[in-house]
Amino acid sequence: MLKKSLILILFGIFLASCGVSKEVRDQRNMLSGTWILNDVRYENNQGMFKSVLFNDADAICFEGSNWFFRDNNSTGRYTIQQGSLCQGGDRYIRWSVVSNPANYTNQLQFKFIDEKRNDVSGGLGYRLNIARLTESEMTLKSNVTVDAKPVTLVYEFTKQ
Known part of the structure; x- marks a missing residue:
């Protein structure tokens, strides 16, 4: 009986440690x-600098882009406006917030x-540090x- 109780307690602790932190849930x-x-x-x-972001478009194309995150199924999209330098349209994503213990920050991945929510990137993705x-x-x-030489790309958003 004691052995079974100890196993159940250890299993409960293991399950609790696998959950996401309150901070990650709040950020989501x-x-x-x-x-x-x-x-x-x-x-x-x-x-x-001239850069192509997310293997998609020039950085200038992303300025003014619209990003939508749906937290109940971790999907979303970003929309780039059509322009002479930019291929406009929607790009669909699956996203999450993960802890990065290496630098004590959380990341948007x-x-x-x-x-149809099928992976089109072969499992490859992107991680951005959540600075604020x-x-x-x-x-x-x-x-x-x-x-x-190191360069930090900074993305500034406002919520609608």
Whole structure:
């Protein structure tokens, strides 16, 4: 009897440790909704940069893009406006918030899916550090290397 009770207690502790933290749940809830990506800028390095974000479009195309996150099924999309430099349209994603114990921050991760929610990226995706998240503003950051020097891409959003 004591052995069975001990096993049940250990199993309960194991299950509780597998759950997401309250902070991650809160951030998922705050992310839910529609966001506008107002600005993409670069930190930690000087110079002019031209970058293709998420293997999709030039950074300039993302400014003013509309991002939608649905937290009840972890799907969403971002929409780029059509322009002379930009292939407009919807890009569908599956997203989540994950803890990153290496730098004590949480990250937004996403991968591309099709309209039927099937993976179209072979399981590959993207992670952005959540630098700031409130009910109305969000700052995401990603670290890249340009000519062997670190550059941080900063994404500034406001909630609609």
